[in-house]
Amino acid sequence: MPGSASSRRSDEMPAVVAHPQPAMPLAALLKSHPESAFDYLEFRLIVAGIAARMAAERATDEDRARLTTAYEAVVAADRKADPAVEADADAEFHLAIYAATHNVVMEHIMRSIFGLLRRDAFYDRSRLYRREGVRELLLRQHKAIYDGIMNRNPEAARIAAEKHIQYTREALQESRVADERLAVAMRRAGRDSLAQVADREP
């Protein structure tokens, strides 16, 4: 085993061997169980901080260039205010961070999981983005992560990445609660379609 390990140079192989990517059955599962979005975000929270820290420590010049391109795309997408473009730019930005960790197993796992996110499988990002102030905050958070990695400041990068996911989690929670309230309000507004209203409007 060690013989074959040392006889192969690591740069002979692409980091991630591409297999055709059929849809992940888990994506459908998560979609039909909306509460699992929070498990997904908790898992991201576990990995995101570590990944940002590792990227700050290990990023090569190529990684930094890729990250800069990705970050600029995030900023450009923000100006266009197109949720689909924004979601793609966001995913590419985070994947650039995972690539910069130089841990190919982590990169593969997170890339597989991001497949879920990219297809908008189980939470509606456009709805999240439409909420007042969310877009600006997310952009500021992405900048903090980017700066932490580019300044080679592992702690700053870790904290920024964790805050980003924590914020996303809270924003999703609030947006879900708001949806519920809206639904209730709409049912109340429509009550005369189900019954003859008993009371009189003041």
Added chain:
Amino acid sequence: MAKGRIRPAKLAEAIANHLETLILEGSLRPGDRLLAERDLAQKLDVSRPSLREALDLLEARGLLEGRKAGTYVAPVLGESFSATLVDMLHNRPECTYDYLEFRGFVEGAAAYFAALRASEVDRELIHKHFAAIEAAHTKLAPTDEADADASFHLAVYEASHNVMLLHVMGSLAGMLRDDVFYNRERLYTRKGVRDLLLEQHRAVHDAVMRGDPEAARTAAEAHVTFTRSALLEIDKADSDLELSLRRLATPETETNEGTNHAG
């Protein structure tokens, strides 16, 4: 969200949703073989045609496979998730250390959440698997011990009550069982390693059982870090041994370089 439209769910759809939930929460695991249609229909108290329709739905969603020779729960992360990792490890065995680096962090978080969230049933299961590790250890049965080891970790992932963590780490644990990442026997037969691993598992077990998240995290991270260093040492010792064997086979080069590499 309530749309004001009420329709009874089709029975097949309801059965499919039920089985789907069992798969999501890990009550049915990838690779599990479902009971024969007739028995399963009886167990769920539904008609066979409805069950068959439900199974067709789940097969279409990629959650079940191999309907002809028995129905199996499909790998929920998709076939390519592990296939890609297997290729990666085959082409670059040193990826094992990437796996262990990644696992160290997630293992720590899993133990942390397990200590925080484990129910009575989770705790019993964790305890049972730890007892199995101990029993195999005393009996000097390395294969049993390695299997109990894998089951113990899976029980911790389950007790973390995070389905994403469970599916990712569960599928890695399955590969660990198949020795994809490293040869577990090579680790277990190394002198002293088994005793240390047992004490590490005990530390994780104790911290989860008494509900101490920080201690559980520290113990789980230390366990994976140890595994990583132990494997590095074994790899190094093996390549040193290989080198000395090569030198013994070609004595003329040995005289030039001395004998300080032996062992």
